[in-house]
Amino acid sequence: MVSIEDYGNFETAWCPSCGNFGILKAIKQALVNLGRSPHEVLVASGIGQSSKTPHYLNCNGFNGLHGRSLPPATGAKIANHELTVIAVTGDGDCYGEGGNHFLHTVRRNPDITMIVHDNQIYGLTKGQASPTSEIGMKTKVQTHGVFNMPLNPLSMAISLDCSFVARGYAGKVSHLTSLIEKAISHKGLSLVDVLQPCVSFNKLNTFKWYSERVYEMDDTGYELDDRVKAFERSMEWGEKIPLGVFYVNEKPSFEDYLDVLKSGPLYKNPPATEKVNELMDGFI
Amino acid sequence: MTIDLNIKVGGAAGQGLQTTGIALAKTLKKSGFHIFATQYYFSRVRGGHNTFKIRISDSPIAAMNENVDLLLALDSESIDRHLSELSDGVVVVDADVVKVNSSSESIFHVPMLEIAKEVCGDKIYSNSVSMGAVIGLLCLDMSNLEGILKASFKKKGEEIIQKNINAARAGYDYVKTNYPGGCKFSVNESGEKEKLMLISGNEAVGLGALAAGVQFLAAYPMTPSTGVMTYVAANADKFNVVVEQAEDEIAALNMVLGASYAGARSMTTTSGGGFALMTEALGLAGMTETPAVIFLCQRPGPATGLPTMTEQGDLQFVLTAAQGEFPRCILAPGTPEECFYLTAEAFNIADKYQIPVFVLSDQYLADSLFTCKRFDPSKITVERHLLSDSELRTKKEDYKRYKITPLGISPRALPGQEGVLVLSDSDEHDEFGHICEDAENRIKMNDKRMKKLELLRDEISVAKIYGDLDAAISLVGWGSTYGPLAEVVDILKAQGKSVNLVHFTHIHPLPVEATRKLFSKAKKTVCVENNSTGQFAHHLKLETDVKLTETILRYDGKPFSPEFIIAALKEKEVI
Numbered sequence: 001m002v003s004i005e006d007y008g009n010f011e012t013a014w015c016p017s018c019g020n021f022g023i024l025k026a027i028k029q030a031l032v033n034l035g036r037s038p039h040e041v042l043v044a045s046g047i048g049q050s051s052k053t054p055h056y057l058n059c060n061g062f063n064g065l066h067g068r069s070l071p072p073a074t075g076a077k078i079a080n081h082e083l084t085v086i087a088v089t090g091d092g093d094c095y096g097e098g099g100n101h102f103l104h105t106v107r108r109n110p111d112i113t114m115i116v117h118d119n120q121i122y123g124l125t126k127g128q129a130s131p132t133s134e135i136g137m138k139t140k141v142q143t144h145g146v147f148n149m150p151l152n153p154l155s156m157a158i159s160l161d162c163s164f165v166a167r168g169y170a171g172k173v174s175h176l177t178s179l180i181e182k183a184i185s186h187k188g189l190s191l192v193d194v195l196q197p198c199v200s201f202n203k204l205n206t207f208k209w210y211s212e213r214v215y216e217m218d219d220t221g222y223e224l225d226d227r228v229k230a231f232e233r234s235m236e237w238g239e240k241i242p243l244g245v246f247y248v249n250e251k252p253s254f255e256d257y258l259d260v261l262k263s264g265p266l267y268k269n270p271p272a273t274e275k276v277n278e279l280m281d282g283f284i
Numbered sequence: 285m286t287i288d289l290n291i292k293v294g295g296a297a298g299q300g301l302q303t304t305g306i307a308l309a310k311t312l313k314k315s316g317f318h319i320f321a322t323q324y325y326f327s328r329v330r331g332g333h334n335t336f337k338i339r340i341s342d343s344p345i346a347a348m349n350e351n352v353d354l355l356l357a358l359d360s361e362s363i364d365r366h367l368s369e370l371s372d373g374v375v376v377v378d379a380d381v382v383k384v385n386s387s388s389e390s391i392f393h394v395p396m397l398e399i400a401k402e403v404c405g406d407k408i409y410s411n412s413v414s415m416g417a418v419i420g421l422l423c424l425d426m427s428n429l430e431g432i433l434k435a436s437f438k439k440k441g442e443e444i445i446q447k448n449i450n451a452a453r454a455g456y457d458y459v460k461t462n463y464p465g466g467c468k469f470s471v472n473e474s475g476e477k478e479k480l481m482l483i484s485g486n487e488a489v490g491l492g493a494l495a496a497g498v499q500f501l502a503a504y505p506m507t508p509s510t511g512v513m514t515y516v517a518a519n520a521d522k523f524n525v526v527v528e529q530a531e532d533e534i535a536a537l538n539m540v541l542g543a544s545y546a547g548a549r550s551m552t553t554t555s556g557g558g559f560a561l562m563t564e565a566l567g568l569a570g571m572t573e574t575p576a577v578i579f580l581c582q583r584p585g586p587a588t589g590l591p592t593m594t595e596q597g598d599l600q601f602v603l604t605a606a607q608g609e610f611p612r613c614i615l616a617p618g619t620p621e622e623c624f625y626l627t628a629e630a631f632n633i634a635d636k637y638q639i640p641v642f643v644l645s646d647q648y649l650a651d652s653l654f655t656c657k658r659f660d661p662s663k664i665t666v667e668r669h670l671l672s673d674s675e676l677r678t679k680k681e682d683y684k685r686y687k688i689t690p691l692g693i694s695p696r697a698l699p700g701q702e703g704v705l706v707l708s709d710s711d712e713h714d715e716f717g718h719i720c721e722d723a724e725n726r727i728k729m730n731d732k733r734m735k736k737l738e739l740l741r742d743e744i745s746v747a748k749i750y751g752d753l754d755a756a757i758s759l760v761g762w763g764s765t766y767g768p769l770a771e772v773v774d775i776l777k778a779q780g781k782s783v784n785l786v787h788f789t790h791i792h793p794l795p796v797e798a799t800r801k802l803f804s805k806a807k808k809t810v811c812v813e814n815n816s817t818g819q820f821a822h823h824l825k826l827e828t829d830v831k832l833t834e835t836i837l838r839y840d841g842k843p844f845s846p847e848f849i850i851a852a853l854k855e856k857e858v859i
Contacts, residue, residue, distance in 0.1 A: 013719075042699050044542065047710070054707065055718050060699035061707040062545055063719075064538065065568050071535040075542025075550070078500060078526050080700050083546065104531035260524045267547030267698070269524040271497025276661045279491060279519060283481035284658075 004032050008058030014049060019170035019196030019207075023117055024056055026173050027086070030180035031059075042083045044073035046098060048124050050090035050117030050196075067097025070105040070114070074254070077110045080265040081255045084184060085111070091118040095131040095151050106160040106189055110254040113183045113190045116153065117170075119198035120205050127201035137204055153193045154234035158227060158247050163188030165230065165247040169214050170196040171207055175243060182245060188253045195241070210241070217244035224248040285343035287317070287471050291354045291418065292337045292369070294362030298330035300411045301358060305336030307432050308415055309653055312340050313482045314428040316474035320345045320767070321653040322843070327507070327591040333361040342474045346619060346654060346767030350847045353469055354421065356414055357382060373469075376417055376459075378410070392421070392463055399454045409451035416455030423467035426456050481620075481656055485649035485764070488620035488659075489579055490515030492627030494523045495664045498577075499548040502528045502539040507591050508647040509553040509581035533558040537565035541574045545708055547670070547698040549631055551577035556585050556598045563605045566640055570610030572708040573686070573694065573733065575634035575641075579627070582646040584841050593841030594648040596763060596814040602642055603792060603823060609730070611637065611737035613744075614792040616644040618766025622789055623649070624659045632667045637736045638696060644791065646814065648843040649764035671697045676704055684715040688728060692735030741793040747802055751777065751784030757858060758806035759849075760832055762788040762820045765812055768844040772853075775846060781859055788820070794827045803830050808858055810834040812849060834858055 007028040014020045031041060038059035045051035047066035054061025060083070064072050073087040094102055094116050105112070120137075122128040128141045131151040138145045157165045164186040168176035176194060183190035195214065197207045222229045230247035255261050260269070291308065295301040302323065309321045317340040326332040337348055353373035357363050360382045363375065367386065377384055379393040394417045396410035403409070412433065419429050430449050437445045483491075489512045493501070503513045517527040526548075530536035533554055540550040554562060559580050569576045580602060584595035602614055613633050617623040623645065630641040676683070676697060683704040687694045694715075697704045707717030712729060714720040750766075751773045761769045769785045776783045786802050786809075788794075803809055809832040811821040816839040821832050836852040838844055853859045 038705060039700065039702055042546070052719070055709070058705065060705050061709070061717070062542060062572075063707075063709040063711065064541070064572075065564055065710055068534065068538045068565070068568075071530070071538035072542025072545065074528075075500065075502065075539035075544070075548075076546035076699070077542075078528070078539075079543040079546035079548035079550075080698070083700050100531055101535055104535065258526055259521070260526060265547075265700075266499050266524070266526060266543075267549075269497075269499060271495075271549075271666045272523050273495045273497065273661045273664050273666065275522060276491055276495045276659070279494070280481060280658050283483045283487070284479050 002032050002035055002037055004028050006038055006058065007031065008056070010056040012056050013052060015200050017199050018049070019119060019198065020049060020117060022170035022173045022176065023115065023194055023196060024053060026168070026176040026180055027053070027115065028057065029177045030184060033177070033181055034184055036084050040082070040084055041086065042076055043086045043088055044076065045069045045088045046093040048090040048093045050088055051093060053088040067093050068101065069093065070098060070101040070112070073112050074105060074108065074110045077112055077255065078258070079267045081111070081261050082265055086113045086115060086184070088115050089117070091116060091120060091130045091132045092122050095153060099131070103160065106157060106162045108254045109163055109189045109251065111187050111189070113180070113192065115180065116191065116193045117196045118153065118193050119196045119202055121198045121202040123198050123201055134204060152234060152237070153191070154246055155231060157191045158230050158234055161227070161249060162191055162247070163249050163251060164190035164245070166190070166192045166245045167243050168192055168194045169210060169243050170194055171211060172214070172243065175216060179245065186248065188251060213239060213241045214243050215240055217242045285341045287340065287342045287474070289353050289469055289471060290337065290339050290349065290351045291356065292335055292352045292366060293356045293358065294333065294335045294366055295358030296331050297325065297328055297334050299358050301334055301336050304356070304411045304415060305338060306653070307436055308418060309338050310432045310482055311415070311419060311429045312338065313480065313655055314431060315424050317341060318344050318480070319482055319653060319655045320348060322348050322648065323651050325592050333359065333365065340471070344655070345771070347771045348843065348845055350845050354418065356418055358414070374421065376414065376421065392459065394455060394458055396455065399458060400451055403450050403454045404447040409447055412448040412451035413455035416452035417459045420456040420459035421463065421467065423470035424473060426453060479658065481658060482653050483620050483656065484511065484651060484653050485617070485620055485623050485645055486511030486581070486651070487515050488623035489627045489643060489645065491659065492624040493551055493577070494519060494525070495624070495661050496628035496631040497549055497666045498525055498551055498631070500526050500540065500543040500550040501552065502530045502536045502543070502550070503553040504530050504533045504536050504558055506555040506558045508583055508650040509555045509579060511650060512553045512579050512581070533561035534565065537562040537576065537578070538568070540576050541565060541569055541572065544574050544576055545572070545699070545706070549635070551579060553579040553581070555581050555583050556601065557588065559598070559602070559605070564607070567606035567608060567610070568710050569640040570606060570608065570612070570733070571710050573638040574708065575638050577627070577630045577634050577641050577643065579643045579645070581650050582644065584839070590841040592647065594646050594814060594843050595839060595841065596646055596819070597839070599644070599791070599815070599819040599823065602644060610733050611639050611740065612792070613637070613639060613641040613740060614644055615642065616763030616789055616791050617649065618763055618787060618789060620654050620656050621659065625663070626789060628664045632665065633740065635667060636669045637693065637740055639736065644763060646764050669696060671695050673701060676701055679703070685717045686713060686715045686729065686732070688715060688732050691739055692732045737793055741795055744790045744793060744795055746790070746795050746798040747786050747788040749784050749786055749802065752782065753784070754805035755784035756782040756806060757808045757810065758803060759783065759785045760809055760811045761785060762791055762813070765814065765844055768846050768849060769812055771846040772849045775850065776859065791820070792823070794824070796828050799824070799828045800830055808833050810836060810853065810858055812836045812844065814838055814843065
């Protein structure tokens with residue numbers, strides 16, 4: 001039996017009452033609910049406050065470079081597809097610096113769960129706009145207020161036909177836990193964009209602001225593979241902000257196309273050095 | 285060597301120049317000759333003027349020279365540009381198609397198009413007509429060309445094979461009838477029939493990676509490195525390799541590091557510009573101590589430079605690329621054999637020392653075809669240096685990915701192994717892998733990593749000497765310049781001069797004392813490099829305090845020929 005204590009209890013570098021704590025708790029609980037042992041789990045991350053998560057979880061971790069959580073996560077999943085791979089990232093990390101990897105990992109569709117701590121601000125560099133910051137938000141850099149169009153991660157993911165698209169809120173831990181559980185159980189790339197108030201730098205999108213707006217969608221309202229409906233719902237942002245699973249498209253994962261993985265993890269294959277002899281005949 | 289004949293095929297991209305060149309090279313190899321073939325091409329899909337040069341000899345050769353004995357001109361530019369290169373050779377040309385102003389006796393008109401239409405009903409067979417004509421002029425037997433055509437068109441079916449053979453035979457008969465004295469460079473078929481391979485540097489690197497048990501390759505295509513990626517991809521199913529074309533070079537190396545962290549033997553392939561994008565991830569390999577093999581095939585920079593030409597211009601970049609200081613290893617093969625064995629060695633060094641290892645090649649080595657003996661896969665060992673499950677079961681303390689050990693090498697376990705958790709971090713970290721910014725820890729960890737470089741320095745192979753140990757003049761080269769430099773040594777020794785070649789394949793780290801010894805006798809030392817600043821000479825001075833007396837540098841995008849080097853040695857009054 002796996003318990004929440006197995007995933008450790010670490011001192012963090014996060015600000016008191018940061019939204020990250022709720023996400024950390026939800027990840028741990030989801031893994032416990034799914035019965036995953038720490039050694040079966042790999043958490044890959046980039047750089048940012050969110051990306052310190054591997055240090056606060058007692059499981060395997062690869063804390064790489066800014067914006068680059070997805071490529072190592074993909075490489076590790078290919079090398080050992082028996083691992084449960086979670087990529088923990090932030091809005092700057094995933095949608096800014098790592099935007100290209102986001103696009104192409106969705107296209108590739110490895111069986112990875114992507115949890116984005118989306119606080120609409122750059123926290124670790126002390127408060128600049130992020131790709132999801134709202135128009136008008138003033139910062140020390142965006143002194144006239146943000147005027148670049150904010151990116152809508154859910155619409156973008158749905159337009160790319162991402163296999164699983166959901167939104168959670170760091171203030172609703174048990175709902176978020178169930179979303180993460182569903183995301184991990186889903187085969188293929190899962191996006192869980194998590195609204196996560198930054199208590200130090202984002203004075204606009206606060207816990208209070210979110211709590212007045214978020215609502216849990218009734219996920220029986222439409223077929224989850226209806227892309228157009230999902231797209232419509234992903235556009236809803238303002239007085240009411242929906243939470244839940246927006247889109248599910250069951251399709252083969254990247255690993256399904258790799259016949260070599262059928263016999264077991266890639267890294268366990270023995271070298272076939274002597275077969276080089278056959279290839280050399282072709283040069284004679 | 286009693287036979288030394290150079291054939292140049294010239295034409296526009298898209299004219300089948302490469303197909304013709306390779307088929308001829310293979311035929312000549314089958315006829316028992318040693319071959320060296322190299323391509324000169326521009327960065328375009330069609331048009332432009334390209335050449336494919338084949339040198340044949342009865343002795344082993346590993347360089348191109350500047351002679352042209354037979355020019356197969358597929359376009360008029362071939363005549364304009366290369367006629368003057370012929371001292372006593374002939375031009376084979378279809379004068380119906382290519383306008384020839386010269387009325388020289390050495391111009392042999394072969395109506396290739398007309399023959400192709402007449403014999404096969406289609407002008408596309410004119411390339412095969414040209415091949416037959418060349419084989420006829422060399423007075424070689426047609427059977428080897430027929431065999432090569434059969435193999436080349438195997439997939440296209442019996443009818444296409446027969447048409448190509450008929451076309452080639454018609455070209456052969458045409459020159460036999462019309463130029464009965466054409467065999468002025470008649471080459472007697474060499475008696476030597478040993479089973480040599482005809483292989484390019486890139487193919488040999490691919491073979492080396494497969495022999496070493498590569499399991500994952502992620503790369504973004506970039507000339508001239510792509511050949512390795514495609515070679516491994518072509519054989520991936522047979523060898524259980526996953527090859528993924530990444531969205532960019534940044535993703536490629538990051539994916540490789542993820543795969544390597546999780547236990548797969550992994551590599552990437554790139555060229556200078558792509559590697560520039562990888563440098564951040566190179567630092568990640570350094571900090572996380574994750575093994576990675578990086579095949580870097582150089583072409584002239586900066587920026588896009590001369591995309592299809594050659595240079596050894598990235599050495600200094602590779603030596604210092606990425607943020608901060610960490611150990612790395614650089615190997616630079618000079619021949620297909622070295623491409624094969626050093627690529628395999630790169631994987632073992634990467635795994636043992638948990639560092640990035642470069643295989644540094646260049647366009648010249650990558651694209652040239654060499655005849656060489658079969659490689660011996662039984663000489664390849666696969667050394668993973670991983671903790672086994674049973675070792676982990678008997679462990680006494682919690683697993684520390686970055687445990688400080690006397691040699692600096694930490695025990696490597698893999699995620700997923702029961703009883704251990706593996707935490708890798710790009711931040712400075714403690715022995716467990718957790719972020720740690722303490723000054724004392726920083727020094728310990730930095731020392732731990734750098735210690736591995738000194739350990740590797742003690743183990744790494746020293747440069748090899750070609751020629752006499754204690755020659756008065758030492759030519760110094762690294763990587764792909766081996767062929768032309770070895771030939772220069774042969775030529776000068778035949779003239780009674782005391783010259784050797786000190787050839788470096790293990791570029792970094794350099795074994796200090798052993799390297800110094802190589803130069804203790806020579807009075808003159810000349811570094812010959814395909815770059816404009818003498819990058820290796822600087823590296824040698826910095827690492828070993830050996831100062832070379834002279835440099836010969838070429839940086840016009842072309843490789844060295846023996847003639848170029850000898851002329852430069854004379855100009856610099858070295859000889």
